[in-house]
Amino acid sequence: MAFREPHELHKRRWSRNLGLGIVLAVFVALVFGLTVVKVTNDPLRLDNGQLKPSSAVQQQGGN
């Protein structure tokens, strides 16, 4: 079955649909990146993945 000719409306709105798609993709990538950074820089965990003792966290006082 052949593809139908795109409606004139789709041609007109191509730029905004593409733009919005790119914006959403970038947003997903940014949130993913932020999650990775936040998780790998968790002040509550030591390098070996163990939770830090509460006294060490209080001394550090970070976010």
Added chain:
Amino acid sequence: MTDASFETQTETGEAQFGDYVALLKPRVMSLVVFTAAVGLLAAPGGVHPFIAFFAVLCIAIGGGASGALNMWYDADIDRVMKRTSGRPIPSGRVQPEEALAIGLTLSGFSVIMLGLATNWVAAALLAFTIFFYAVVYTMWLKRWTPQNIVIGGAAGAFPPMIGWAAVTGDITLASILMFGLTFLWTPPHFWALALFMNSDYEKAGVPMLTVTHGRRTTRRHIFAYTFPLAALAIGLAFTQVGGPIYLAVAVVMNLAFVKGAWDILRRDEPTAEADKYKVEKRYFAFSLLYLFVHFGAILAEATLRPWGMGGW
């Protein structure tokens, strides 16, 4: 949506993606990005580069959102003024309701994402900035008082303070003075523009100082503002973001800024009209350079500090 409404949309012109970007005032955004980035990089401590990038992006989008809200509310004024009549709403490419929805959505997104990425002090400052620009300046001051840009200028001055707070989570003398630098710079910058764009503001009924008190008074005000601005700009050199490079830049730039304001003060209207406001236009362009160079010097101090060269 019916076919009939599609027809109507076609007649008024279909918005392209660039029209929605234009709602965010990209040129103003570039100043916001630069000053916010400098505030962030000059702050003691530092954050992960990705968080820094994300924070500046949130501040830029927050600034853009307030620009969209401004265009939604000021569409009637923008339609009358030559400088703004080509904006997406007055030209009919974007509907006012769309601008309002984009402004509100991006405001919420930017504040929440900044809070999650950095801290809630920075997020609260960004929320206040959006509120200040969209409500205090746009809805209240702009149409009411000739001091509109004096007080409203605070909205554009917050970004370095937000950038700083994104790293430190607090507000200090250095960040307040960075705020003050843009705050005191705004009146002479915009009044210089108003001197050669007066007819636009008059037509739109915006009570700019040039419209309500005349150009002579505006020239005096420009000159008067350069002194507290110079004192603050040079004073900033002795805080933790300053240093010898910044001090040298601030002294030279402020001497030139006061001299430029003196030249504007001495001119009368027939002289200015004869050369098509050449001096005022030059001063307006120089004011952009003035702010860029000051924040550039703060950035230079911050960049050199790890090598023991920046700062005192």
